[in-house]
Amino acid sequence: MWRLAGSLPALVAVIIVTFVLTRVLPGDTATYFAGPTASAESIAQIRAALGLDRPLPEQFWSYVQALARGDLGMSLTTGQPVLVDIMNRLPASAELTLFGLLIAMGIAIPLGVLAAVKQGSLADHLCRVVVTAGVSLPVFFTGLLLVYVFYYLLGWSPAPVGRLDAFASAPPFITGFYLVDAALARDWETWHSALAQIILPACTLGLFALAPIARITRASMLAVLGAEFIRTARASGLSSRTIILTYALRNALLPVVTTLGMVFSFLLGANVLVEKVFAWPGIGSYAVEALIASDGAPVQGFVLTMAILYVLLNLTIDLVNRALDPRARHS
Amino acid sequence: MSAVLDVSDFSVEFRTRSGIVRALDRVAFTVGRGETMALVGESGSGKSVTAYALLGLLDAAGKITQGRAVLEGVDLTAASPGELARIRGKRAAMIFQNPRAALNPIRPIGQQIADVLRRHAGLSKRDAMAGAIDMLRQVGIPDPARRASAYPFELSGGMCQRVMIAIAVATRPALLIADEPTTGLDVTTQAVVMDIVAKLASETGMATILITHDLALAAERSARIAVMHAGHIVEDAATKTLLANPRHPYTRRLLAATPTAAGALSALRSIPGNLPDLRRDDLPPCRFAARCDRRLPGCDAGLVWRDIAPAQRIACWNPT
Secondary structure (H helix, E strand, O other), rough: HHHHHOHHHHHHHHHHHHHHHHHHHHOOOOHHOOOOOOOOOHHHHHHHHOOOOOOOHHHHHHHHHOOOOOOOOEOOOOOOOOHHHHHHHHHHHHHHHHHHHHHHHHHHHHHHHHHHHHOOOOHHHHHHHHHHHHOOOOOHHHHHHHHHHHHHOOOOOOOOOOOOOOOOOOOOOOOOOOOHHHOOOOOOHHHHHHHHHHHHHHHHHHHHHHHHHHHHHHHHHHHHHHHHHHHHHHHHOOOOHHHHHHHHHHHHHHHHHHHHHHHHHHHEEEEEEHHHHOOOOHHHHHHHHHHHHHHHHHHHHHHHHHHHHHHHHHHHHHHHHHHOOOOHHHH | EEEEEEEEEEEEEEOOOOEEEEEEEEEEEEEEOOOOOEEEEEOOOOHHHHHHHHOOOOOOEEEEEEEEEEOOOOOOHHHHHHHHHHEOOEEEEEEOOOOOOOOOOOHHHHHHHHHHHHHHHOHHHHHHHHHHHHHHHHHOOOHHHHOOOOOOOOOHHHHHHHHHHHHHOOOOOOEEEOOOOOOOOOHHHHHHHHHHHHHHHHOOOEEEEEEEOOOOOOOOHOEEEEEEEOEEEEEEEEEEHHHHOOOOHHHHHHHOOOOOOOOHHOOOOOOOOOOOOOOHHHOOOOOOOHOOOOOOHHOOOOOEEOOOOOEEEEOOOOOO
16 A cells, blocks of 8 residues: 555656656647648647647646546547547557466466576577577567468468457457457357457567566576575475475565566557557557657556556565565565 | 494595585495484585485585495485485485575475475375474474464574474484584574484484584584594594594594683684695595694505594594
8 A cells, every 4th residue: 555655756757757748749739630731720729729829837737637537638539538548448458468478477487497497408598599589579570570470471360450350249348358258258259259369469479578587587496496495395305396386486486576567567568569560459559649640648648557557567566476475474 | 223324435526617526535434223423524524515415415516426325224325316305304304504594485384394294204284284283392392383384584593493303303214414403593592402303313213413513512412423524534433532532633633623611712723724625636645634743654655444442433544
């Protein structure tokens, strides 16, 4: 609870900075929306209607007042309230990011453990290759590469046109995650369609997240395996299964969880590009489109949403750490 | 007294980047049922390496190059890693210094004892936990049922060492190796910890190897003392004999360097020189020769161990 309160100043700073940024960025909203043929009067009219002709402090004050009512403003591109747009699109981004993270964890943690337990083995070398590749390949590149190979060359995956193919309809809204909602509705056709669509972008994000997780898992496992209590466990003749999984891995996971939080926030950033490449209707692509249109309210809403997500994320990491580490519970 | 552990001709080498370290050379000793033997020597003399090598806990660079170590009829040097893992913790157990770091920081202590019982005694979860609580009671931890769910960071160093002992003796091993068990504990706790070990040893007939650099502790707690220097056991004798009539020059020096309650601090004499570099290819047969004031020309010809008196074995041509 105190941590939550402690993050309030950061949120205030984010509100101020995004407000200033959207005002100083090049591009004039009024000109953009008036269209190329508009006269100077109509541009001035639009500017007045949007309140863009008033002094900055006044604009900021009315922005904060609206914010306090939960009003993030209107998107000029979609004509909808920004809050509604973001609420509609957030589940798509969240599903993609979480799925990507799951893929990364599913591969990186076992790989890191194997690499640490059998140093110099094939798994160790593979781990090194993956880590190097993961940090050196940008996500938009891996994304395009995957589309090129699996859609264009092999034809294994469907066209990158969003969350579902043209013939499927969205499952009834429960969590907003299509894979979960479709499974709950026992609509396996939609489920397959959603899975086929999400697999490539999720793998793109997964490849990006793989490297830091594998590296930290390996390093943390190595450190724990050299610890004195592992020597005790060996001296007690515990099976290597118990030693590695119960004694070493559980201790090694503590720094890994902290890293996961960091990786997750990187992923939220990487999402913007991946959603663009895969036409994914998430908040990342929404923000990019708004930015290109010099549409300030959605950009501010996006950044604020991200900031809130970071705060919640850190809180979650904290809770998980407390659950894993009895020492954290007592301090 | 039948021997629980019979070590003979036992040598260990470490392969390192900077050369082969001849860490142990033809170490030999026996420990009988219920007997407590102390292995004393300065840091780097090979006491702990002996313990690790016996239990198969050497890291990958360390190899047993020759010799035998027979525990209850089983040669540990010939056992497979799987066989060793079944013997470790069941027939031969070990406790360490710095008990807090030697326990898993995020696992309840009762669970850590129960893990050993489940592994070696094949107990069910519930029986293992009951056994663990019983062990906590035996090592004198108050309110054991409640303490079983405590974590190491919630206990004092002395309590952690009791838990360590409970883990080690839970399966009633025939041999307990205690590696500097009281280092880092305050004096009264040291005495309590050693009393617990002695009590369990006398109850179960467990043989104990006490590894320490503290000659006073060894003198007080063991029936026999083996003195190590640079990977050799230079003298092995009954405690009384060794203290009253040390025959190896190194033992004599070691005793002169040990403070006593009666003696003045100014009477202490340090031992000149250092342990030889064990990576040298031209190690002299007697590794104490360079520091020895009783060196003879014959010392460079070879090293033999001989019984100079009943139950007193030394590695020296020119004993004092």
